[in-house]
Amino acid sequence: MALYMQRIGVLVAVTLFSLVFFGTGLTGAQPVEARVAGQWQLIDEVSGAVCRLHLKAEEAGGAFPRDAFRADMTSCTSPVGGELPQLGWRVPPEGGIEFVLANGSVLAAFDVGESEGLASVAPAGAFLLLVPERAVALSALIPTAH
Known part of the structure; x- marks a missing residue:
C-alpha cells in the first residue's frame, strides 16, 4: 500500500509540475x-473627441477580407472626416489593429504604444x-508575444 501511495504522490507531483511549468494550454x-x-x-x-465602438469577434463577411471582423462604430466619425462607412477590423501580421473597408483598404491602423491603449500609425497626421x-x-496584439 505504501508503494502504491508513493506512486500516486509521484504522479500528482509530475502532473502539478507539468501544469505549472508548461501551462494548461488554456491561457x-x-x-x-x-x-x-x-x-x-x-x-x-x-x-479631445471620444466615441465608443464595439469590436466583435464575428467575421465581417460579405466583400470584406476573410481576416476581417465586425466593428460597430455607428457613433464615431471618420479620422479623415465625415461619417464612417461600414467597417471591419483585423489584426495584421505585424501586430496592432487595422480598421478596413469592404474592399480591403486600410482606413486607420493602430500599434501597441507605451500607453494603456493603441496609438494610431495611419492615416498620417x-x-x-x-x-x-x-x-x-x-500583448496579444504583438506578434512576438504569442
Whole structure:
C-alpha cells in the first residue's frame, strides 16, 4: 500500500509540475480576436473627441477580407472626416489593429504604444488612441508575444 501511495504522490507531483511549468494550454487559447473583442474608445488627442465602438469577434463577411471582423462604430466619425462607412477590423501580421473597408483598404491602423491603449500609425497626421474599456492583454496584439 505504501508503494502504491508513493506512486500516486509521484504522479500528482509530475502532473502539478507539468501544469505549472508548461501551462494548461488554456491561457491564451482563445484566438486573438476573441481576446480583444469588446467595447473600446476612440480618442482624438487633438480635439479631445471620444466615441465608443464595439469590436466583435464575428467575421465581417460579405466583400470584406476573410481576416476581417465586425466593428460597430455607428457613433464615431471618420479620422479623415465625415461619417464612417461600414467597417471591419483585423489584426495584421505585424501586430496592432487595422480598421478596413469592404474592399480591403486600410482606413486607420493602430500599434501597441507605451500607453494603456493603441496609438494610431495611419492615416498620417491623425493622432488617435484606441483604448479598451475593460482589461485587455495588449500583448496579444504583438506578434512576438504569442
